[in-house]
Amino acid sequence: MRDQESGRSVGAERRLSTKEAAALLGVKPETVYAYVSRGQLSSRREPGGRGSTFAAAEVEALARRNRRESGTGTASGAESSVRTRITLIDTDRYYFRGVDAVELAARHTYEEVAEWLWTGRLRPGAAFHAPDAPVAAARRAVDALPEHAGPTDRLRVAAAAAATADPLRFDLSEAAVLGTARALVPTLVAALPPVAPGHRDEGPLARRLWGRLSGRPADEASLKVLDRALSLLADHDLAASTLAVRVAASARAHAYAAVSAGLGVIEGPLHGAASGLAHRLLLEVLDQGSAAPVITDELRAGRRVPGLGHRLYPGEDPRARALFALLEEIPAAAPALAAARDIVATTARHTPLHANVDLALAVFTASSGMPATAGETIFAVARTAGWIAHALEEYGEDPLRMRPSGTYVGPRPPRPLPGRGEEAHGGRGGW
Template identity: 85%
Template sequence: MRDQEPVPGNTERRLSTKEAAELLGVKPETVYAYVSRGQLSSRRVPGGRGSTFDAGEVEVLARRNKRESGGSSSTGGELSVRTRLTLIDTDRYYFRGVDAAELAARYSYEEVAEWLWTGRLRPGLAFTAPRASVTAARRAVEALPEHTTPTDRLRVAAIAASAADPLRFDLSEEAVLGTARTLIPTLVAALPPVGRGHRDAGPMAHRLWTRLSGTPANEASLRVLDTALALLVDHDLAASTLAVRVAASARAHAYAAVSAGLGVIEGPLHGAASGLAHRLLLDVLDQGSAAPVIADELRAGRRIPGLGHRLYPGEDPRARALFGLLEEIPQAAPALAAARDIVATTARHTPLHANVDLALAVFTASSGMASTAGETIFTVARTAGWIAHALEEYGERPLRMRPSGHYVGPRPPQPLPG
């Protein structure tokens, strides 16, 4: 289990599934969902079919859940940041109070990004990258080794674009919005095209497609890509977004704040999760059934990617929106069937819904894209959200994102090491 503080005196005590569920105030199946998400560890009962759980881990998770639900006092609680951007509530989420899935269904990625930044819609909005910014970013990216990942390229492109902008230290809202509208197309333009006919103009989804797939795009596929970008613009205080706000709190300029997010998003529990789901999906398609693939994953002690989300007890609304569009694409049918097989097979042990990572995997696998394509889509999309959070943070007291450490080491004074 991650990010768990030890509970002295409880390391040997084990709880049954029923006892753990009662302590957590959840159903027994939810306990197994916590295991699948990596929030609890379990141990099989020798000679039996049930599982036991470390009492210390369960108690820590119970306290954490209580704090997150508002049951703690003002001291000792987890970090909470006031924001006007995104609300997640009961298997739906909202951008500035408007249903995000409905926004993504009706408006382009650029229009949704502008809504998040300013609270205004600008129909037909297109982002344009300055020639100097694109040239600097491309030169930096071209100097990287061949095996470099797309996220590496995006990180380097952001730094190069920053160096090409002498006005980057202007933190006024107008200047930061100008940076946002030029940085995103610069990042996309810096990615090497996969096939012929790459585009550096027009809707962002069209430009990005030529960096992800060598096959010609059709309108249905471009609609999925554009919708995915819009859906992924923001998702409250995800790990990368928190890093961006910390950087902005220290008054780092917008490029540096985005770079902080780029340094976090590559983790397998964040932006890279769709790549793991992509490879799992290909294995299922190759084997013809999810059962042996899921069995191998569980035998190796790995969590099943693409399933469950700690913020959505039910279905991830982003996945629901993308699956609905993917059903209209004939070439996505095999991957969709494989995804349903994964969900159904895993549900025999842990009833979890598909999340947006599995939906992205269906899209990338059925579009002839590399396993890293979902991470690229996620990163380009989320850059808009990072800028929105940086803008909010620039309006707050500087250096407020500075929690105090809770020292648990040896009490001083200690003798000098000999």
């Protein structure tokens, strides 16, 4: 039976000409054939026909995918952007809940800044204390790790162990999560092994953390830098680790698990571990006495010079600027500061890049007798506050709102079932 108007068999697959497919896709006819060559579209030449034809359903599906990729639509209820009231980055400044973050960090301790991020309210004199049970569980787990375990390994294990000691961890109410937050941050610090014997866990969080990073006595000027670094690094909008935290919270993972998701991402050399690379570079410059040969080796090897440039700041990273100003007041930091300036000036002959917070952290850790991994520890502990703020915010949104659809670019189905030993790419494997 045939349709009287089109002459097409009733129930037959509807097919489009090249011109019709191009119009539906909003592209030129040449682009339609490019889709065919890339395997995104299949064509067929009809008997007696002068050109190729395309399955209408397949063309329509490709048009929908193209619209999703161009941001004109979403799928599966997923959101193309994340609503947040926590951090705004604007030119060369950034803000925590509308307040200049650098000014906030200059006037308040890390604990007070964390409370502001979590609640939008300041708690003067806020102090975090870790309960005995989660600290004991976290320390046992951390102590069982091999000696070569890195700081993020320890923090990740500590977070998981502390969760097992909290029977209320699945309560996602704001009050319960805030209680978890105020206990988890100091628990992570307490789980790290002290560097100097006889270290006592008392006083502000920065003082407790110092004893786990350096064997030197803590002077007030250095503690001020450490506390300021924690506050400045507490959040930075949707960095990779923060996005991971929000995805976990969107699935209603508890706060410990959400923080663990962030710790899993932060270990990358392009994120939390970047300060360690800058630390090592700084020590090499101090050893050589000049940045020129060190920068030459980095560029010759095709490596990016660590500690320089930031994709969100066209000028100097405001966090670096604030820390460098404090480090100027510490005589012991003078050689490392001079080396950092040499790195910036030498690299500027090739590419005009400003110092970022990783280089500022490297100056602090190198001049304080801390290992190269200390910056990673500071970053992770600091960012825990921001992660929890984002988890709290995400718990108030629709669940699973961050579920993007994949854009499938594999072979077009249907394909025959693979034979025994056949590889996924279509070749034959061994027995």
